Amino acid sequence: MSSNIETINIIKEISGVNPLRCMKCGKCTASCMAYDEMDIKPHQFVSYIERGDLESLMLSESLYKCLGCFACVERCPRNVQPGKLIDAVRQTVIRQRGAEGMTTEEIRQLITQEVPQQLLVSAFRRNRR
Amino acid sequence: MPRIGVFVCHCGTNIAGTIDVAKVAEMAAAEQGVVFSKDYQYMCSQTGQTLIIDAIKEYKLTGIVVCSCSPRMHETTFRNAAQRAGLNPYMVEIANIREQCSWIHKDREEATEKAVILMRAAVAKVCLNTPLTAGESGVTKRALVIGGGIAGIQTALDISAAGFKVDIVEKTPSIGGRMSQLDKTFPTLDCSACILTPKMVEAASDENITLYTYSEVEKVSGFVGNFKVDIRKKARSVRADKCTGCGVCQEKCPSKKAPSEFNRGLNNRSAIYTPFAQAIPNVPVIDRENCIKFQTGKCGVCSKVCQANAIDYEQEDEMITVEYGAIVVATGFDVINLDKYDEYAYSKSKDVITSLELERIMNAAGPTGGHLERLSDGKAPKEIVFIQCVGSRCADERGKSYCSKICCMYTAKQAMLIRDKYPDTNVTVFYIDIRTPGKNFDEFYRRAVEDYNVHYIKGQVGKVLPESSGKLIVVGSDIIDARHVIIPADMVVLAAAIEPNKDARKIATMLTASIDNNNFLTEAHAKLRPVESPTAGIFLSGVCQGPRDIPETVAMAGSAAAKVIGLLSKDRLKSNPCTAHSDELMCNGCSTCEKVCPYGAISYETKIVNDHGVKKERRVAVVNAALCQGCGACTVACPSGAMDLSGFSNRQIIAEVDAVCR
Ligand SMILES: Cc1cc2nc3c(=O)[nH]c(=O)nc-3n(C[C@H](O)[C@H](O)[C@H](O)COP(=O)(O)OP(=O)(O)OC[C@H]3O[C@@H](n4cnc5c(N)ncnc54)[C@H](O)[C@@H]3O)c2cc1C
Ligand code: SF4
Ligand code: SF4
Numbered sequence: 099m100s101s102n103i104e105t106i107n108i109i110k111e112i113s114g115v116n117p118l119r120c121m122k123c124g125k126c127t128a129s130c131m132a133y134d135e136m137d138i139k140p141h142q143f144v145s146y147i148e149r150g151d152l153e154s155l156m157l158s159e160s161l162y163k164c165l166g167c168f169a170c171v172e173r174c175p176r177n178v179q180p181g182k183l184i185d186a187v188r189q190t191v192i193r194q195r196g197a198e199g200m201t202t203e204e205i206r207q208l209i210t211q212e213v214p215q216q217l218l219v220s221a222f223r224r225n226r227r
Numbered sequence: 228m229p230r231i232g233v234f235v236c237h238c239g240t241n242i243a244g245t246i247d248v249a250k251v252a253e254m255a256a257a258e259q260g261v262v263f264s265k266d267y268q269y270m271c272s273q274t275g276q277t278l279i280i281d282a283i284k285e286y287k288l289t290g291i292v293v294c295s296c297s298p299r300m301h302e303t304t305f306r307n308a309a310q311r312a313g314l315n316p317y318m319v320e321i322a323n324i325r326e327q328c329s330w331i332h333k334d335r336e337e338a339t340e341k342a343v344i345l346m347r348a349a350v351a352k353v354c355l356n357t358p359l360t361a362g363e364s365g366v367t368k369r370a371l372v373i374g375g376g377i378a379g380i381q382t383a384l385d386i387s388a389a390g391f392k393v394d395i396v397e398k399t400p401s402i403g404g405r406m407s408q409l410d411k412t413f414p415t416l417d418c419s420a421c422i423l424t425p426k427m428v429e430a431a432s433d434e435n436i437t438l439y440t441y442s443e444v445e446k447v448s449g450f451v452g453n454f455k456v457d458i459r460k461k462a463r464s465v466r467a468d469k470c471t472g473c474g475v476c477q478e479k480c481p482s483k484k485a486p487s488e489f490n491r492g493l494n495n496r497s498a499i500y501t502p503f504a505q506a507i508p509n510v511p512v513i514d515r516e517n518c519i520k521f522q523t524g525k526c527g528v529c530s531k532v533c534q535a536n537a538i539d540y541e542q543e544d545e546m547i548t549v550e551y552g553a554i555v556v557a558t559g560f561d562v563i564n565l566d567k568y569d570e571y572a573y574s575k576s577k578d579v580i581t582s583l584e585l586e587r588i589m590n591a592a593g594p595t596g597g598h599l600e601r602l603s604d605g606k607a608p609k610e611i612v613f614i615q616c617v618g619s620r621c622a623d624e625r626g627k628s629y630c631s632k633i634c635c636m637y638t639a640k641q642a643m644l645i646r647d648k649y650p651d652t653n654v655t656v657f658y659i660d661i662r663t664p665g666k667n668f669d670e671f672y673r674r675a676v677e678d679y680n681v682h683y684i685k686g687q688v689g690k691v692l693p694e695s696s697g698k699l700i701v702v703g704s705d706i707i708d709a710r711h712v713i714i715p716a717d718m719v720v721l722a723a724a725i726e727p728n729k730d731a732r733k734i735a736t737m738l739t740a741s742i743d744n745n746n747f748l749t750e751a752h753a754k755l756r757p758v759e760s761p762t763a764g765i766f767l768s769g770v771c772q773g774p775r776d777i778p779e780t781v782a783m784a785g786s787a788a789a790k791v792i793g794l795l796s797k798d799r800l801k802s803n804p805c806t807a808h809s810d811e812l813m814c815n816g817c818s819t820c821e822k823v824c825p826y827g828a829i830s831y832e833t834k835i836v837n838d839h840g841v842k843k844e845r846r847v848a849v850v851n852a853a854l855c856q857g858c859g860a861c862t863v864a865c866p867s868g869a870m871d872l873s874g875f876s877n878r879q880i881i882a883e884v885d886a887v888c889r
Contacts (some may be wrong), residue, residue: 119622121620121660122706123686123687124659124686125687125688125689125704127689127704127777128686128703129688139704139709141706141708142709173570173689175616175622175623175625175626176620176621176623177623225594
């Protein structure tokens with residue numbers, strides 16, 4: 099549990115999200131393009147982090163359903179930015195998976211004119227360093 | 228030799244919880260000039276004040292320092308106590324060891340050390356205090372109310388009831404304010420016009436009340452009891468002494484393309500107009516921008532049809548100057564602009580409206596004659612969605628940080644009225660929290676849910692998508708059921724946040740009254756002086772001070788009136804003796820101080836000055852003590868050190884600084 103708290107603090111830090119600012123209005127979720135496919139909704143990411151339930155989030159399908167469109171970040175009236183939280187949890191999962199990730203060298207080899215930017219972004223998300 | 232007493236207050240645990248008060252008292256005893264020191268639980272209590280009075284008498288004290296809360300809280304209390312003991316009230320100094328020490332520090336040792344330093348500075352200052360005597364000034368027995376909404380009207384009626392003269396200056400052509408735009412009012416659902424119009428008539432016929440409509444305050448000078456106000460009476464182009472209010476001109480006017488302000492631009496009005504049928508005064512004005520006669524020189528129809536010969540195209544703005552003893556600000560509010568909320572398609576669809584627009588649509592005198600219909604195609608809406616908190620409670624720059632307070636109740640009202648009159652219309656409300664504190668308020672909201680079957684969904688709307696079919700697809704989230712909600716609606720109503728009238732900052736600046744970041748006028752004390760501005764003689768009424776509904780506005784109006792009456796019933800006011808004065812021998816007449824004085828209290832005189840036996844003619848600064856508020860701007864600005872402030876002299880302040888640095 100204590101390592102859990104540490105990880106949560108890291109997630110809060112890298113995402114810049116303070117879950118206490120959330121007034122639980124649900125506007126993020128209402129703005130989300132991927133709503134129907136998400137098992138845990140954007141506004142719930144905020145309250146799960148607040149409660150300290152990282153396990154559920156790390157197993158959540160939503161991590162891979164989120165489009166990264168940041169509609170929720172844009173629309174949240176309290177500047178909570180739940181999308182950044184989703185990003186940070188996904189990052190944490192990827193880091194913990196470790197070996198599956200790509201090295202910087204491998205990514206560098208991907209960089210050609212044809213490769214879409216989006217792919218490079220996700221390659222960096224999987225970066226092992 | 229000064230004989231100083233130091234009194235250290237515990238303020239229960241407010242101070243004593245963080246500061247070693249006994250130590251502060253003990254350290255005080257060692258200060259030069261101090262002959263008595265003591266700590267006590269509550270200095271402001273009867274016992275505490277008696278302790279001070281007895282000590283002044285017994286130890287023949289020439290000055291006292293009270294280490295306690297902010298001087299804004301109790302300086303007057305302790306000055307009065309000193310006076311009762313026969314000591315000049317200006318021989319009292321307060322060391323603020325609560326707000327500026329115990330409340331903001333945690334470490335006991337550090338806080339105690341700081342309290343000792345603050346005490347020392349106050350002792351150093353009081354040793355140099357001189358007895359001051361407050362001057363007196365008269366009181367003009369007339370009040371000014373700026374803004375003629377329900378707040379202004381009620382304040383004026385209450386002031387008049389006590390027998391004082393009162394003038395209302397209202398910017399628009401009629402008094403009435405927002406309330407005149409409402410259809411029915413919560414929590415009892417009486418028709419707004421039925422309860423407001425009688426009050427408007429009462430104000431207009433009250434012989435103590437003068438209405439200046441279509442008028443604005445242009446300049447304010449003077450001070451409490453003696454304000455001088457320039458009022459611009461804008462040219463109506465219609466002579467009020469002749470007009471019979473028959474309305475023919477409005478009917479015949481060929482220019483009917485100006486958006487009606489009263490109907491929130493939902494329909495148009497003629498160039499010559501009264502905002503609404505029950506307007507007071509019932510004298511139209513010509514909106515010159517939209518008048519064909521004023522724009523092209525041709526037309527003149529109104530002048531031809533007017534039987535009373537009341538039209539006067541030559542009329543000019545008139546300036547009047549009136550003196551007042553007190554001024555009440557009642558400038559009210561507006562709803563915020565929704566341009567930045569394109570997710571709700573407000574500017575894209577005519578059928579996405581604000582709640583205030585809905586009030587006009589529901590009103591029999593409104594643009595649709597009271598029929599609930601879509602403005603795009605005139606059809607009756609069968610599916611209506613209300614969205615609350617649009618722009619309220621926002622941490623971003625799009626909206627307002629505060630809760631607008633009235634929206635939960637008026638949304639419940641509107642939803643209920645629609646369900647009552649059009650039972651086959653489905654009504655859904657998206658809310659974040661329902662806030663209904665108030666007498667019979669929650670019961671009212673529950674009636675909407677339980678008796679009228681209004682669907683309340685805890686959640687927000689992400690977007691409203693207008694379709695070519697005319698439907699508005701509302702995409703929202705129900706966060707209790709974790710359910711995606713998609714409603715094909717016919718009408719969407721946005722409970723837009725409210726904000727102070729755009730003029731608030733201008734008015735506050737004119738009155739040197741303070742205003743907060745949201746442009747609400749600030750009260751003198753959040754709890755104990757809610758209807759007074761910190762500027763003496765300026766009072767606050769209605770929504771200009773913060774969001775509130777009609778019952779609260781009326782209560783506040785009465786309370787502001789009571790304060791005004793209290794002031795106007797005095798014949799003389801004691802003025803603040805802590806004013807500036809210049810040393811004629813040092814002043815070189817450079818005019819620097821005049822430029823910085825916010826109260827216009829400084830002028831220059833050419834005087835024969837006796838400079839060490841040599842008589843010289845010199846231009847020197849003279850301060851009008853009645854106007855000077857003792858802000859000290861001039862003393863800082865004066866390059867020759869000639870300007871000084873009684874009670875806060877340069878010597879005293881340097882002594883304080885020395886004591887702090889000791
Ligand atoms: C959609 C909606 C529905 C509502 N429904 C209800 C309800 O059912 N029940 C209820 O209790 N409350 C209701 N309210 C709240 C109610 O409207 C306010 O509480 C009330 O109108 C406040 O009155 P006021 O006099 O403070 O402000 P206002 O009504 O805004 O009056 C201010 C007046 O000052 C004038 N003014 C402004 N600036 C100047 C200036 N510089 N010089 C001269 N004059 C100036 C304005 O023209 C205006 O006439 C509702 C509000 C809204 C928006
Ligand atoms: S939009 Fe912001 S405040 Fe509202 S629930 Fe989502 S994170 Fe919380
Ligand atoms: S960033 Fe992800 S969670 Fe946020 S709105 Fe877009 S898809 Fe939904």
